[in-house]
Amino acid sequence: MSDDVRRDARASAERHLRELVGRDDAALREDQWRAIEALAVDRRRSLVVQRTGWGKSAVYFVATLLLREAGAGPTVIVSPLLALMRNQIAAAERAGIRAVTINSTNIEQWQPINDAINAGGVDVLLVSPERLNNPGFRDEVLPRLAATCGLLVVDEAHCISDWGHDFRPDYRRIRTLLDDLPGGIPVLATTATANARVTADVAEQLGEDVLVLRGSLDRESLRLGVVRLKTPEQRLAWLADHLAEQPGSGIVYCLTVAATQEVAAFLRERGHAVAAYSGQTETTERQALEQDLVEGRVKALVATSALGMGFDASLGFVVNLGAPSSPVAYYQQVGRAGRGTDEASVVLLPQIEDRDIWAYFASLAFPREELVRQTLDVLAGAGRPMSTAALEPHVELTRTRLETMLKVLDVDGAVRRVQGGWAATGQEWAYDAERYARVAQARAREQAAMLAYLDTTECRMRYLREQLDDPEAQDCGRCDNCGGLALPTEVSAESVAQAGERLARPGVVVEPRKMWPTALASRGIDLKGKIAEGPEEGRAVARLTDLGHGQALRELFRAGEVVDGPVPPGLARAVLEVMKDWSASWPARPVAIVYVESTRRPTLVRDLAEGISRVMQIPVVGRWAIVDPDVAPDQGAMNSAQRVVAVRRRFDLDAQVPAGPVLLVDDLVVTGWTMTMAARALRGAGAAAVLPLALGLQG
Structure with missing residues (x-):
């Protein structure tokens, strides 16, 4: 490819970026251009590991516009959360990109969307990973998309790897999609939370000759700190006394749905404008609450990790009431703050019960071999597809764990999701006990590392970056250990008493x-x-x-x-x-x-x-x-x-x-x-x- 072609492509890319962000002075950084060049000029597969707020969406939207100008088909983006889709569609429309989504909430629009794709009226199609294995979508829509798409984007790509902190079986279906793509179709995988092991795993799954662009994971606006308090009453009192001091609006993360409701109720009683948010919150209410947070109508959403990947807003703080089970998961949660702001405070209030909650979630790991074999035997003996509900009386697993297990077996080829449920394929399947044990050991090491974060006297941002294998990790000068953040530890007797009354x-x-x-x-x-x-x-x-x-x-x-x-x-x-x-x-x-x-x-x-x-x-x-x-x-x-x-x-x-x-x-x-x-x-x-x-x- 000649230098003139590359210069022209970069000039067009800069023009598209200015349209996308609405600023005449906007310019691509060199690392952003390297990613766009790999996709739109060299048609390569790329993995971008960059911090939240780096501009990963700008890369794939600008690359989409360049590829569409060259006559390529639409971009397909696999996104994990509806919140992410809503934000990305809004961003795309600002640049004149025609973006649509297919997900579980807009089934009635699927056919018109398919018609628009066939007519060339769609530039970007966003789909959830769950769609990839919906029988109708997988068998009828996906083959056509794989044959005609101009760019495939896998957002939050750490979900592909079962070494990642947020592994999702549906993402493993992407490996099949990659194998079905015609030659010359570029692929972009992006994430902000991948250590060296996860990066290598995802790159291997993308195939050969993958360009890996890994940048500094420093978040220059974040000021990290830990406040240790002995009792639940004191921790609630700290929130009541000091929430108003936090800059702007933000998120108070809790480990359980019950805690979000309890904490939000207490803070409202103390006069704070907050609301509870979790995976159990209805979709329409979630959208309204997200907008309230973005526009500053609430001081905070008291949320589980359901308010996580893809939520895009300029937030002034994140407070964690209880520690996530890994530094990588914590890094991702605190990354919700400090976008578009010079300073954002990040406070962790650890609890003695955190390890009990981690143990509960760890108990939801891949089932024992005998339960897997029992499920395969039931499906094989049925002679017909069985729904998850029909399988339940025969297998002692929760519906969620049963569904997750079946998705893994589907990707492994032992079962297949069909109209009417699940069917055994008869293909031989091996229980990879050694790998599951290694993953469990990795999770245990992550928990130990999270506990060490609480006690460390070194720079907290450096600690998190080292956990993500960031080779550029250095002291930040902004956290409580570096002397850049002084967090109050005192709580008023009145607040402690009211918190105690609430908890009692x-x-x-x-x-x-x-x-x-x-x-x-x-x-x-x-x-x-x-x-x-x-x-x-x-x-x-x-x-x-x-x-x-x-x-x-x-x-x-x-x-x-x-x-x-x-x-x-x-x-x-x-x-x-x-x-x-x-x-x-x-x-x-x-x-x-x-x-x-x-x-x-x-x-x-x-x-x-x-x-x-x-x-x-x-x-x-x-x-x-x-x-x-x-x-x-x-x-x-x-x-x-x-x-x-x-x-x-x-x-x-x-x-x-x-x-x-x-x-x-x-x-x-x-x-x-x-x-x-x-x-x-x-x-x-x-x-x-x-x-x-x-x-x-x-x-």
Whole structure:
């Protein structure tokens, strides 16, 4: 390629950049031009590992315009989040790029979009990785796109690698797409969070002769610091006292959905304009909350990591209430701040319960080999496609883990997603236990590195950059250890007292199950459709993940440690408070108590029932009794169908049931099916209503 051609291409690229950003003085940096040149001039495959805010989207939009001018087909961008798609479409439109998206929320637009693509009326198509294995899209749309696209972009490419902190099985489908591309179609993979191992893994998957552009991962606007406080009350009080001091608007990250709701409620009580945000927030509400944050109508969103990749705004701060499980994940979260601002504060408030939460998420790793083999056997024996719901009664996995496992098996060729569900291919499959073990060991090392970040006396930005194998890592001069940030550690007595009052306030709703699991008939159980004889809305003192009473419950129900005995005094007082508040919504006062028998904590459950009996002056009339001790206490807890089967075998009603409301008492609600089946039996025996009460609610 001649120098004149390259100079002309760069001049056109600079013109497109100015249109994209709306500034006449905008100019490409040399590293940005190298990436664009590789794609639009040399038609190479490239991996760009650059910090958040570097301008990765400018690279692929400018390259798209150059390629389209040369007669190439549309660019296909694989993006992980709808928030990212919305931001990218808006950015593209500013430069006159015709961009559309195909995702799960706009199914009715798929056909018009396909027609527009065929007519040449689309420059950029954004798709979610999940679309790549939708049978209709995979078999009908994807082959045509692979044959005609001008550029393939894989955003957040660390998701391709199972060494990455945010591995997603759907991204592995991209490897197949890469193999199907005709020669000469350029490919760009981008990420801000890849260490050397992940970078090498992604580059290998892209193929041969890949240009890897890896830049400095310093974020010059960020000022990092850690504030260690001993109690949950102090940490909440710190937020209440110091949130207003943080520059602009920002994000308060929490590790669990329950914490986002609890923290947001407390901060609103203290006069802060905040809102909770998580993966459970409805799509329309999420969009509205994101816009409120961008436009400064709220001081902060109290969010899980669902507000993460692809959220593009100029935020002044990020506060983490609890540490993510790896420095790489933490680097990505704090990268939401400091875009378009000279200074942004980043504060980490670690919690003693962080490791418990990390352990819970780690338990969701790839299933044991026997469960995988069981799934393959069921599919092979079915002789027809089976939906995930139809598989559940046969495999003891949650629907999420079952779905994730099937996606991995699909990429491995052992199963195939088809119309109507999943089908076995008959292809031999090997369980790569050694690799799964290495990944688990890597996760353990990441957790240890995150704990070391809390205690380090060296530069915090340098520490994070070294964890990402940044060869240019050096002291930042801006963090608390470098002397560039002084964070207050004091909290007011008033705030601590109010936080303590908030955390001591017991009571969470135990929602009744509404529908029977599908496919129970395949296990000989004639239950389907809407649950007609279930319990009323119940109550528990707290969730195990809650900040207040959750700590006492975590100690009581700690995995691997069975502690039996009377109800601890603090929880006993909390039960009475819950009962007092809850009684206003009872259909009528309970006339009797039935408790769920336990083999692990028989004294605890019985003491709870008898204590309530003494206070309310109503009798304990029986129990939901264990009749088959060979069924383990938590057998089937991984999914609803399995759990119903196990509960039906394990328990039967042993009680003289009066014709009035009955209080049903248990220690811990995990799936809700024990309470549901017991309520059905109680209603069948004459109870007018069943009111479930438990010490804890898992989740």
